[in-house]
Amino acid sequence: MNTVIREDTVIKVEKILQDFIEESGATYALITDMGGNPLFTAGEEDFDVDTLAALSAANYATTKEIANLIKEDNFSLLFHRGNNENVHFAKITQDILMIVLFKPFLSLGLLRLKINSLQQKIVSIIGS
Amino acid sequence: MAIVNLKDKTIQIKIVYYGPGRSGKTTNLEFIHNKLQQNRNQHISKLVSIDTKGDRTLFFDFFPVSLGKINGFDLKLKLYTTPGQVKYEATRRLVLKGVDGLVFVADSLSSRQDANLESFENLKSNLLYHKQSLSDVKLIFQWNKRDIDENIIPLSTVEDMEKLLNSELKVQSFPASATSGMNVLKTVNYISKETVKSVIEKTILNKQKMST
Numbered sequence: 561m562n563t564v565i566r567e568d569t570v571i572k573v574e575k576i577l578q579d580f581i582e583e584s585g586a587t588y589a590l591i592t593d594m595g596g597n598p599l600f601t602a603g604e605e606d607f608d609v610d611t612l613a614a615l616s617a618a619n620y621a622t623t624k625e626i627a628n629l630i631k632e633d634n635f636s637l638l639f640h641r642g643n644n645e646n647v648h649f650a651k652i653t654q655d656i657l658m659i660v661l662f663k664p665f666l667s668l669g670l671l672r673l674k675i676n677s678l679q680q681k682i683v684s685i686i687g688s
Numbered sequence: 689m690a691i692v693n694l695k696d697k698t699i700q701i702k703i704v705y706y707g708p709g710r711s712g713k714t715t716n717l718e719f720i721h722n723k724l725q726q727n728r729n730q731h732i733s734k735l736v737s738i739d740t741k742g743d744r745t746l747f748f749d750f751f752p753v754s755l756g757k758i759n760g761f762d763l764k765l766k767l768y769t770t771p772g773q774v775k776y777e778a779t780r781r782l783v784l785k786g787v788d789g790l791v792f793v794a795d796s797l798s799s800r801q802d803a804n805l806e807s808f809e810n811l812k813s814n815l816l817y818h819k820q821s822l823s824d825v826k827l828i829f830q831w832n833k834r835d836i837d838e839n840i841i842p843l844s845t846v847e848d849m850e851k852l853l854n855s856e857l858k859v860q861s862f863p864a865s866a867t868s869g870m871n872v873l874k875t876v877n878y879i880s881k882e883t884v885k886s887v888i889e890k891t892i893l894n895k896q897k898m899s900t
Contacts, residue, residue: 562690562788562891570695595786596766597691597700608733610752610766615736618747621782 563593570600572685576678577602584674586662587645591682592617594655603661616659620649639668650675652682689786690887698762699891701883702786703876706811707793708803709744709772712832715866716793717749717769720876723869724753745771747779755880759888765880772807781814789826789883791875793866794849796833798842801852808853826883828860829853830875835865 577589581603588603596614605612620638627634638649641664648660648671658678662671691700705713714737721735738747748768755763770780792811794804815821831849844852846863854861860878864871 562692562887564692564891565694567695570693593689593691593786595689595702597689597702597786599691599693608752610764611733611736611750614750614752614766614768617785618738618782621785622747622779625778625782 565599569685573600573682574602576681576685580674580678584662584671585666586660586671588661590616590659591652592657592659594621594657599656612659616647616649617657620651620657637672648672648675650679652679653686656682656686658682690788690891692761692887692891696762697760698764699758699884699887700764700766701788701880701887702766702768703789703791703879703883704783704787705767705769705791705793706780706784706807707770707772707832708795708800708807709774711772711793711795711800711804711807712866713769713772713793714739714745714749716791716830716832716872716875717751717767719866719869719872720753720767721751723873730754744773745769746776747771748783755884758884763884767876774806777810780810781817784811784814784820785818787815787818787820787825788887789879791828791830791879792853793830793832794853796831796836796843796849796863798844801844801849804849805852822857826879826886827857828862828875828879828882830871831861831863832866834863835868835870 577600581589588605590598590609590613591600592598592613594617596617598609598613601609623638624634640647646662646664650658652658660675705716707713717735724732733752735749735751737749740746748770750768753765755765768783770783792808812822831846836843862871862875864875866872
């Protein structure tokens, strides 16, 4: 089955992501499907978005398999800390993943709260 | 699962190279990537390989490539390989998620025919895991390593390999050599064209039909 994303859907979701970036101070936000295809983006990037989406989807899927292996549903936090940039992964729906890049001086807890509140907004636009 | 974005006018398509260990999937991708780098002025993304120190694919190789425009849409192809070794079943299954087109790279060595068959059966069961079957995706075969001197290492004939893997499906196949590049580009061109055609028929043309 293929997915066709309407123009108004892209505009609405990317506006939500852009607002999120401005409010939270995050660097970049990407929503990808679990197959590794970028769907919506906001923020400045100087890397290959397709590759980030492919590796993130693979990273998330691998972590989920590890959880299944040790009889966990999933891990509630998937996050990598870097010297200059952090990355946080959050499942939005069964098939959709959100990746947020942010600077290490930002609070992870606050960012996670904001991401959680975004989830409902995005699901109401793209459906579950 | 192809993604059609009506705002940015892009179509994203996922093509996966599948087959037994050491059949030449990574070599196919490396050859294509090198050729694109040599022949095109435009920027080509890096080939990402998640492999072991022994150079065996651990998770996948990947690179995206832009194919230009069709019906006003920018086509973006994502090429992946799967790990061939039996023990990497879990990661192999993950790479198949959302696949649109498949190249099954079969090893021509006589001694590897059981491995070809096992890998092909494994492909079918892994597609089932994602609630897909071979009829849902475009598939072609590549009979790789045809450049090997038969006097040194015995090879199966193309006819025998067709009989073993392609007698029921009767899909397109290419004898090839990923190391020398013989039919490597032909393989990727063919699977790209067929997959794009099928995706466009199912999405854009269908949508245009519905709106008229």
